[in-house]
Amino acid sequence: MxxxxxxxxxxxxxxxxxxxxxxxxxxxxxxxxxxxxxxxxxxxxxxxxxxxxxxxxxxxxxxxxxxxxxxxxxxxxxxxxxxxxxxxxxxxxxxxxxxxxxxxxxxxxxxxxxxxxxxxxxxxxxxxxxxxxxxxxxxxxxxxxxxxxFKAVEKEEVERAVRRAFCFLEAERNCAYTLEEGVTAHISQACGGDVRKSMNAVELCALSADRQEDGSFLVTLELARELTQRSAVRYDKEGDEHYDLVSAFQKSMRGSDPDAAVYYLARLLEAGDLPSVCRRLMVCACEDVGLAYPQIIPIVKAAVDAALMVGLPEAQLPLADAVILVSTSPKSNTADVAIGRAMADVRAGKTGQIPRCLQNKHYDGADNPVKGQFYLYPHDYPDRWVPQQYLPDVVKDAHYYEYGMNKNEQASKLYWEKIKNGRDKK
CATH class of the missing domain: 3.40.50.300 (P-loop containing nucleotide triphosphate hydrolases)
Structure with a gap:
C-alpha cells in the first residue's frame, strides 16, 4: 500500500x-x-x-x-x-x-x-x-x-504546496493534470491552513479526475468542492481550538460586534456544536447584557429552546436572531460584579447570623431577653419600602451592587433615590 x-x-x-x-x-x-x-x-x-x-x-x-x-x-x-x-x-x-x-x-x-x-x-x-x-x-x-x-499555514503558502503536489503526481504517474480555474485556490482555502489535509484533497482529486481525449486528466472546480466539503472546520471539542472558538464567540457578542459574533456562530454550528452555542449565548445574555435589558433573558431562552427543538440546520435561524440581538443590545455587567463581590465575602467566611427580623421562626427561646421578630412588612408602608437591616452584622455595611450607566438601571436608581432619600428626610 x-x-x-x-x-x-x-x-x-x-x-x-x-x-x-x-x-x-x-x-x-x-x-x-x-x-x-x-x-x-x-x-x-x-x-x-x-x-x-x-x-x-x-x-x-x-x-x-x-x-x-x-x-x-x-x-x-x-x-x-x-x-x-x-x-x-x-x-x-x-x-x-x-x-x-x-x-x-x-x-x-x-x-x-x-x-x-x-x-x-x-x-x-x-x-x-x-x-x-x-x-x-x-x-x-x-x-x-x-x-x-507552529501556526496554521497561510492560504498563499498552502496553494504553493497544492501546485507542487499536482506537479509531483504528474511526474510520479507520468501523466498530465488539467486544472480548472480556481481549483488550487479552493483547495488551499477549504483546508483551513492544514497542509496535510490539502495534500489528501489533491490526491483524491487526482484519483477522481476524468481522462480527456488528449490523455490528460481534468480536475474540475466542482470536483474539488465535493472532495473538500467541511474540511476547513478545524475543531476538537476537548482541545484548545474549542475554547478559543467559544471564547471568541462570547467576546464578540460582549464587544457588540454582530458580524464577528455571527461568524463564530457559523463556525460552531458547522462543527455541530449546538450545546456550546446555546450555553454561551445564555451566559452572555445574563452576564453581559443583564440589567441593561433584562427582558432579553427570556427572549434568548426562547430562541435557545426553539433551536434545540428543531435541531440543525434550522437551529441556525433562532440562534442567529438571538446572537445579533445580544450583540446589538446595551451592555451591563453590574449583576455579575455584584454577585462576584458577594461570593467573595461568603467564601471569606463572612456568614454571620441572619438578622432576627428575617429569620423564619415566630417564637423566641427562653434565652432571648427581647421577645419578638420585629420584621417590618414593606407592603404596609408608603411606596412599599421601609428601612431595616437585611445583611448580617458582619457585612451590614457591605455594598455589592452599583447601578450601571444605562437607561434601564438609571431609571431604577432615580426611582429608589427619590423614595429612600425622601423617607430619610422625614
Missing part, C-alpha cells in the same frame, strides 16, 4: 517547507539552530497538519540522526525503553532523534521516563502537541526543552 501523498512529498530543504516563516525564515532562530547541527530538545506546539512532523523528519535527515517516531496515543514506557535499547548500533552513531507526537497523552510517569535519557544525552527529544504544552507537558520536560509555536 502506497504511503499518503503528504509522506511521499516530504520537503528536501527548509525552503520547501510551506508556512512557519516566523520560525524558518532567513535569520530566524529555529532555522539557525537547525543549520548549526546542534539540536536541543524541543516541543513543537500547534494545530495538526502544519509541518511539525515534516520538520522533525527533516532535522533528523539533515543531522544524520536515526529518527524514531512514537505516538502518545499508542506508545508507552516500554516503547521508550526499546528505543534506548537500540543505542550503540551502527545506525545510531550520530545519535537518536525521538519524535514523540501527541505528548499530551503521556501521563506524568511516562513523561518522567524520558528525563533520564534526555538528561544524559542518549536521545534528542522533539515532542509535538496540539494542546498548550504549559498545561499538558510535565514541567521537568519543559525546563529542558525549547517550545516553538
Amino acid at each position: 502506497a504511503a499518503p501523498l503528504a509522506d511521499r512529498i516530504r520537503p528536501k530543504s527548509l525552503d520547501d517547507i510551506v508556512g512557519q516563516r516566523h520560525l524558518l525564515g532567513e535569520g530566524k532562530a529555529l532555522r539557525k539552530i537547525i543549520e548549526s547541527g546542534e539540536i536541543p530538545n524541543m516541543v513543537f506546539y500547534g494545530p495538526s497538519g502544519v509541518g511539525k512532523t515534516t520538520l522533525a523528519s527533516y532535522i533528523a535527515a539533515r543531522t544524520s540522526r536515526k529518527l524514531c517516531k512514537l505516538n502518545g496515543t499508542t506508545a508507552g514506557t516500554a516503547d521508550i525503553r526499546e528505543v534506548v535499547s537500540g543505542l550503540g548500533g551502527l545506525d545510531t552513531v550520530n545519535g537518536v532523534l525521538l519524535y514523540l507526537d501527541e505528548i499530551q497523552y503521556f501521563n506524568k510517569k511516562q513523561q518522567q521516563t524520558l528525563l533520564e535519557f534526555i538528561e544524559n544525552g542518549s536521545i534528542t527529544l522533539i515532542a509535538s502537541t496540539t494542546e498548550n504544552p504549559y498545561f499538558y507537558v510535565y514541567n521537568a520536560i519543559l525546563s529542558r526543552s525549547t517550545v516553538f509555536e
